[in-house]
Amino acid sequence: LPIAGKPMLLQVLETFVASPLIAHCFVVVGADDGYIDELLASAPQLHGRVTVTVLRIGGATRHMSVLNGLQAMREQVQDHDRVLVHDAARPGLTIELIARLIDAVGEDEVGGLLAMPVVDTLKRAITDQRVQETVSRSSLWAAQTPQLFPYALLRRALVQAAEVTDEASAIEAMGLSPKLVVGSARNFKITLPQDVALAELLLKGLP
Template sequence: MSAHYAIVPAAGSGSRLGGEAPKQYQLLAGRPLLHHSLATLCDCRSIERVWVVLAPDDCWWRHYDWTSLGHKLEAVFCGGATRAESVANGLRAAATVALDDDWVLVHDAARPCLSPAMITALCDELADDAVGGLLAVPVADTLKRADSGQRVARSEPRDDLWQAQTPQMFRYGLLTRVLAEHPGGTDEASAVEAAGLRPRLVRGDASNLKVTFAGDLRLAAMILQAQAQAQARWGE
């Protein structure tokens, strides 16, 4: 059976969020934002190793205790100038153990509300897929295209439009090749698409939000609290 590994690129600064610390280290529910994503991935039985890719000059990581996340986690200080570079460098770090047919889940450090159920759904639905795919949700809101004066130029049809999330899951060999050939995409699926392949969309959940602005931190805190309460009730 193919193994499952995870890579979390976390070399950016997240300047739109504001604050003194980079986004991935701002506190959420008493822990760095990054901690929540890593904890869920490390706790997943099907994932064997987790690499978090940090900037070479990252001075924040060592300020926190990550030992509770266990032996699966490895921090590598080889982040690049872009997400694609960071993921590619993470893939090189994984080359010591990963085989071409193994699965790699790439997850945003700024999506702290990833749940075990989401990982299970992604892995189960893509288990026999020839390409791989990603979590995504259908676009629900009406879309407006703006003109240069920030007025509505026209409404855009939302039929068949999905909002991409992470994790995005592809074979190690495929992902390594397409990122080398098509490094300009904003996510891994973009590189796979540029190679002429069609990733599968696996329905995710709106709770798997990406923290971008300060208000997103408050929303993420409420989601995490609700998840913890639901888990407590389930365990009773």
């Protein structure tokens, strides 16, 4: 899906390879994916200091795709290496956000993630879409990506966890508490058709 004239995946990869804090990018895709080859062939800017490796081992869920990717990386990383997992559907990521996350987490043994404090009033609904109650937002955060964890810890967490929708949830299931690092509204996940227009405005730098 193109955003501001570029495919979302290209937007994301350009950001990661431009960061001086990133050593290697692994892209997990389905076994029969042919698009990634065309993308890499048409983007010489991705062939520089940072190696981009394609892993054709995507699973049926995010959980399985990330776990498969971690297993495939095993010979190329150390247990203590920091791994950042990112959604390709978040093209608003910047090198500044990557640096903020890495700097804030530092040598923390658990790791952390970008997230935004919830500012909207939240309602819990009953089955016919009527309000059951208002939920306090005082301690609620909306998770973003990247999510950063030590390689061995994250791999173990995903092996042990039931199906989870993000990596932090697997870490939490081990009784650990990842660090929350303030992200950015521009780093939202493109999910609905109307999200595309908003992303276009943000990435083009329009007010």
